[in-house]
Amino acid sequence: MNARALTTARAASRQRRFASKQTRAIAVYAVLLVLCVPFVFPFWWMITSSFKSFSEIFAYPPTLLPTTFNLDNYRQVFELQPFVRQYWNSLYIATLVTLGTVFSGSLAGYAFARIRFAGSTLIFLLLLSAIMMPSEVTIIPLFHYIQDLGLANSHLPLVLLPMFAGPGITATFMTRQYFLGLPEELEDAAYLDGLSRWGIFWRIALPLARPVLVAVAILTFLASWNLFLEPLVLITDPNKFTLPLALRGYTDPYGQPLWGEQLAATTMSIIPVLALYVVAQRHVVESFAFSGLKG
Amino acid sequence: MAAVPSRAQFSLARRDSLFGYLFVAPQTIGFLLLVLGPLLAVFVFSTQDRNLLSGTVEQVGLQNYRFMLEDDPFFPTVVRNTVIFSAGLVPMNIILALTLALLLTQPLPGMVIFRALFFAPVITSTVAWAVVWRFMLQGDAGINAFLAVIGIDGPNWLRQPNWAMFSVIFTQVIKNVGLNTLIFMAALQNIPQDFNDAAGVDGANLFQRIRHITLPLLSPTIFLVLLLTLIGSLKVFDLIMLLTGGGPANSTNVLVYYIYFRAFRVFETGYASALAVVLFGAAFVITVGQWMLRRRLAYNER
Numbered sequence: 093m094n095a096r097a098l099t100t101a102r103a104a105s106r107q108r109r110f111a112s113k114q115t116r117a118i119a120v121y122a123v124l125l126v127l128c129v130p131f132v133f134p135f136w137w138m139i140t141s142s143f144k145s146f147s148e149i150f151a152y153p154p155t156l157l158p159t160t161f162n163l164d165n166y167r168q169v170f171e172l173q174p175f176v177r178q179y180w181n182s183l184y185i186a187t188l189v190t191l192g193t194v195f196s197g198s199l200a201g202y203a204f205a206r207i208r209f210a211g212s213t214l215i216f217l218l219l220l221s222a223i224m225m226p227s228e229v230t231i232i233p234l235f236h237y238i239q240d241l242g243l244a245n246s247h248l249p250l251v252l253l254p255m256f257a258g259p260g261i262t263a264t265f266m267t268r269q270y271f272l273g274l275p276e277e278l279e280d281a282a283y284l285d286g287l288s289r290w291g292i293f294w295r296i297a298l299p300l301a302r303p304v305l306v307a308v309a310i311l312t313f314l315a316s317w318n319l320f321l322e323p324l325v326l327i328t329d330p331n332k333f334t335l336p337l338a339l340r341g342y343t344d345p346y347g348q349p350l351w352g353e354q355l356a357a358t359t360m361s362i363i364p365v366l367a368l369y370v371v372a373q374r375h376v377v378e379s380f381a382f383s384g385l386k387g
Numbered sequence: 388m389a390a391v392p393s394r395a396q397f398s399l400a401r402r403d404s405l406f407g408y409l410f411v412a413p414q415t416i417g418f419l420l421l422v423l424g425p426l427l428a429v430f431v432f433s434t435q436d437r438n439l440l441s442g443t444v445e446q447v448g449l450q451n452y453r454f455m456l457e458d459d460p461f462f463p464t465v466v467r468n469t470v471i472f473s474a475g476l477v478p479m480n481i482i483l484a485l486t487l488a489l490l491l492t493q494p495l496p497g498m499v500i501f502r503a504l505f506f507a508p509v510i511t512s513t514v515a516w517a518v519v520w521r522f523m524l525q526g527d528a529g530i531n532a533f534l535a536v537i538g539i540d541g542p543n544w545l546r547q548p549n550w551a552m553f554s555v556i557f558t559q560v561i562k563n564v565g566l567n568t569l570i571f572m573a574a575l576q577n578i579p580q581d582f583n584d585a586a587g588v589d590g591a592n593l594f595q596r597i598r599h600i601t602l603p604l605l606s607p608t609i610f611l612v613l614l615l616t617l618i619g620s621l622k623v624f625d626l627i628m629l630l631t632g633g634g635p636a637n638s639t640n641v642l643v644y645y646i647y648f649r650a651f652r653v654f655e656t657g658y659a660s661a662l663a664v665v666l667f668g669a670a671f672v673i674t675v676g677q678w679m680l681r682r683r684l685a686y687n688e689r
Contacts, residue, residue, distance in 0.1 A: 196413040
């Protein structure tokens with residue numbers, strides 16, 4: 093084979109490889125585009141439909157964009173239910189749950205990672221054993237006790253339950269793992285400088301644990317924001333509803349959904365979550381990765 | 388370095404115990420009152436005949452369990468539904484998650500955007516997700532309207548027994564598959580590129596490489612994810628409550644929903660507690676299995 097033929101053969105093979113790489117890329121994109129339809133279309137359909145008039149929602153053929161931009165559904169959302177109040181309920185409960193869980197979870201996580209005390213392993217394993225337990229298992233006794241304490245229709249249980257059940261245990265576990273990975277020398281030095289354990293935790297360890305605290309905060313906020321079973325069972329007063337309950341409240345006298353209103357309310361309920369996601373996508377996804385193999 | 392503790396470390400340790408108990412006190416007390424206490428109580432409740440409305444409580448021993456196994460006409464259906472639900476959800480979720488993870492780890496531009504899109508339903512509340520899907524799965528609108536445009540007469544997804552179960556499973560898979568995708572992506576990125584390169588040199592094509600290199604290396608992760616997804620599938624209450632309410636004709640009535648139904652719709656909290664004990668048992672067995680497995684794998688890795 094002469095040199096010239098060799099070069100052409102090489103060029104041809106390079107071209108083939110390039111072409112096969114290109115077809116592969118196109119194939120990957122094509123498959124991903126098809127697969128992402130059921131993931132993305134519901135958001136599109138919800139948002140666009142929430143701006144449609146009643147008749148257009150059920151129009152045939154269906155319209156991908158509202159023909160007239162209609163705000164009636166949004167107006168109705170606020171007239172049919174105390175939606176602002178319900179929104180505020182969800183917001184302040186989720187904030188309290190997040191602050192409380194980040195604090196008490198990291199406090200416990202720190203102690204389990206750093207402080208030696210009798211029974212610490214036992215207590216830790218006890219907490220951990222409940223991490224996968226479905227909340228449906230304990231809801232019946234909880235309902236009884238909360239009623240007996242006169243706390244039905246109170247928001248207190250909605251704050252305390254996530255703090256100490258699933259999300260709180262997850263927070264303890266995540267922060268413990270994180271503290272175990274941090275070097276101890278800095279804390280020893282702080283102790284020799286006369287700082288108490290509390291001081292070491294608050295001023296040295298906690299600031300170093302920022303990444304895991306952000307992850308815990310994101311996961312806990314979402315868990316509280318999306319909590320459904322507990323409010324469903326415990327809250328009956330529409331003024332005390334959280335958003336997940338409020339969304340179900342837009343029905344006609346026969347219990348059939350008022351679609352326009354439901355979709356408008358749902359759109360508004362997921363706006364803060366989607367906004368957080370768009371702004372801090374990496375943090376949000378990482379916090380789920382952080383929580384380890386879960387769900 | 389825990390070789391020889393210095394004097395400073397000794398006294399730190401002694402005074403430390405107190406701080407240790409103080410630090411774990413909030414989580415531990417909260418756990419005892421809100422998790423362990425109710426868990427023990429549910430076992431006690433399960434031996435009682437309780438009615439939520441009348442407030443009556445009567446000790447009945449194991450009668451609730453006997454009723455469950457011998458007389459409750461719904462229990463066999465509920466168990467069957469739960470098995471069908473899990474048996475449908477777990478493989479669908481894992482196959483889709485693996486496929487997505489393999490695609491999303493391709494070294495191509497724009498994968499970050501796709502990753503964000505596939506993960507978006509995970510952070511959306513189940514209630515919001517259910518509202519939208521119930522809207523889309525109506526008999527005469529939503530998806531069926533689009534299908535009608537291309538001449539397909541779609542079924543009434545949530546009102547026909549066979550389709551209802553499929554629809555609920557599908558909706559749940561799309562909602563949460565992003566989570567497993569994320570785990571698989573992390574595991575895939577840990578596979579050394581050399582393996583694939585070597586196989587490529589040996590002339591293995593893409594599917595051979597996936598079949599003989601990627602999947603075997605991924606199998607510990609796959610098995611763990613499988614067990615975790617299985618436990619997760621036992622907890623799907625919100626979506627079923629909101630999409631079908633267990634219907635039509637009990638075709639999507641799974642154990643978690645049945646517990647809620649018996650306790651808060653029929654007010655038989657004693658019998659519902661016995662059902663809750665069954666749910667606890669199932670979740671417990673799978674969790675223990677997963678822990679034992681994870682410990683074994685951890686030893687093999689390190």
